[in-house]
Amino acid sequence: MKRTAVVRGLGSWLPPRLVTNHDLAQQLDTSDDWIRSRTGIGARHVITPGVATSDLAVQAGARALKSAAIKGVDAVVLATTTPDYLCPATAPLVSARLGLGNVPAFDVAAVCTGFLYALATAAGLISSEVADCVLVIGADTFSTVLDPQDRSTRAIFGDGAGAVVLASGTADEIGALGPVRLASDGAAAKLIYIPSGGSRDPFRTPTARQADPFFRMEGRAVFRQAVEHMTSSCIAALHDIGWTVDDVDLLVAHQANLRIMHAVTDRLGVPRCRCAVHLDRVGNTAAASIPLALDNATRSGLLLPGHRVLMTAFGGGLTWGACTMRWPDIEPG
Numbered sequence: 001m002k003r004t005a006v007v008r009g010l011g012s013w014l015p016p017r018l019v020t021n022h023d024l025a026q027q028l029d030t031s032d033d034w035i036r037s038r039t040g041i042g043a044r045h046v047i048t049p050g051v052a053t054s055d056l057a058v059q060a061g062a063r064a065l066k067s068a069a070i071k072g073v074d075a076v077v078l079a080t081t082t083p084d085y086l087c088p089a090t091a092p093l094v095s096a097r098l099g100l101g102n103v104p105a106f107d108v109a110a111v112c113t114g115f116l117y118a119l120a121t122a123a124g125l126i127s128s129e130v131a132d133c134v135l136v137i138g139a140d141t142f143s144t145v146l147d148p149q150d151r152s153t154r155a156i157f158g159d160g161a162g163a164v165v166l167a168s169g170t171a172d173e174i175g176a177l178g179p180v181r182l183a184s185d186g187a188a189a190k191l192i193y194i195p196s197g198g199s200r201d202p203f204r205t206p207t208a209r210q211a212d213p214f215f216r217m218e219g220r221a222v223f224r225q226a227v228e229h230m231t232s233s234c235i236a237a238l239h240d241i242g243w244t245v246d247d248v249d250l251l252v253a254h255q256a257n258l259r260i261m262h263a264v265t266d267r268l269g270v271p272r273c274r275c276a277v278h279l280d281r282v283g284n285t286a287a288a289s290i291p292l293a294l295d296n297a298t299r300s301g302l303l304l305p306g307h308r309v310l311m312t313a314f315g316g317g318l319t320w321g322a323c324t325m326r327w328p329d330i331e332p333g
Helices: 021-025 032-039 053-068 090-097 111-127 151-156 186-191 219-241 258-268 286-300
Strands: 003-013 018-020 043-045 075-079 105-108 133-141 159-170 177-184 250-253 308-315 319-326
Touching (some): 003 111, 003 286, 021 151, 043 159, 053 133, 105 111, 111 133, 111 319, 219 258, 250 258, 250 286
Parallel strands (some): 075 133, 250 308
Antiparallel strands (some): 018 043, 133 159, 177 319
16 A cells, blocks of 8 residues: 555644743734724733744754654754744754754745645655655744834734644554645735745845844735635645535644634534634644644544544645645654
8 A cells, every 4th residue: 555644643842931922912003902803812821032943943843753652763854934043044954953863954944834735745755765754844933023103913813833643654643744735925925924034135234224124924915826726726625525515523724814724614514613723722833834723622622543634735836735644643842
């Protein structure tokens, strides 16, 4: 039978510092009611000075390895849009700190869809026999790229990391990934982007004044695109695996905004009680969103062994995708 990537371990990490809506209201023209009514978010975890994305990724990765009861892997794939440095990639730094040796390690940048892109990449390494076991991490520290005066983005994003261990198995095993549907539309890239800091508008000198170094997002347009593309990719993923909507035990959507999640759930016809919600306590954690939601759902008992899971995400690029799997009998690390 064809080699398939199977989930063997799960781990997550949130920085200890919690910033509530009431905390933000002390700094910005906003309120708990305003934020909750528009996003469903009540609090988010934020890193402190001196902490970087790799620090969160190491913690989540270590917990995923512990969950899988292994000490080594053949590769590390890290999904992030907030790397420690523009150069080098963050994954090799994480691999070295985890003591994984000279294994291949690289970053995948697909913003909030990054974890699904990383899953597909790792699954390809396994199916092509390049690797037998891969550590996949989604980690982001969006607090480092937000405009301090932009209440819309500061209210939405939080920092965090989540990880899974994928190992070679067969498609009939519990925990096997189904086909992954991925797509993009670069023509709409400026709906979600950071204008300055790349080669298009580089930092020429340490004191150069950039046009705009902060994360920017066109909220209304993003809402429409997210609902449309997450819904269509879910339908395609269900078709690929041969499931109906009624077969889905839990929808784990990117935790972007509660209204987006509800719109996708309603369009698909999945009861809202079968949609994992974690953003009320952590906000939008970008590439870490889906693995953090999986970890929380497992710990809370919402996600049980054998459950049919439908995962979907949408992010900058624009990028989006969906994937199915049956949840394995694992304990988060």
